Amino acid sequence: MKGQILDFSIQTNSGVISGDDQNRYQFSGAQWRGQIPPVRGQKIDFSVDGTGQANDIYILSSPSVFPTQVGDKNRIIAAILAFFLGGFGIHKFYLGQIGWGIVYLIFCWTFIPAIVAFIEFIIYLCTSDEDFARKYG
Template identity: 70%
Template sequence: MNNVAAQRFKNENEKFCSDCAANINVKAEICPKCGVRQMAVSNGFVSAQNGKSKVIAAVLAFFLGGLGIHKFYLGQIGMGIVYLLFCWTFIPAIIAFIEFVILLLMSDAEFNRKYGGI
């Protein structure tokens, strides 16, 4: 069996590297083969390095976005306050729905780049 075919199988205590697809330990934070940091997975949702989840942010934007709750969750306190101040106009609710769609369509790498900073 060649090396490429051998890498396609993994044990229960292994996972594939997100960059080079090498078999690595499931607890590994950095791939020993390529050195790329692995994204954290909690409860089945991919989270950024600071623990923020794209799915949770999108759900907050959909249900409570008119109040700016998703902005507070993502660490944008100033924008959250602006949303709260203008929530009576329903304009923040419309913008939050657009942000909900953007969050759903955003890749995990883009979410980590934009909101994953610690």
């Protein structure tokens, strides 16, 4: 059966799966067959024993190599704006930080905002989509 992880607690070594049949199944960490610990939202394949417990749980999809947009702001677009137009604070306006965007515009003649924007460009590229969405949502 297929489903996804709803919750997993490392402390209790147990979790809950939502099956594609709209039922929930409890499982213990001993039934997990992946190399990395279970994470909320992972797509999985599992079997169910007679007591309704999930057994032999395998990951169907691993985290994507390609960036995915989690929030309404895209980190790649923010990084591109920071690289090309960061000295004018355009990336700050895109992220909704209007005050900082105005500060960048006022001081753009000093080239200091361009240096800071280049550092932010690197930070945006190194930040995960989830962390970026949490911060700039």
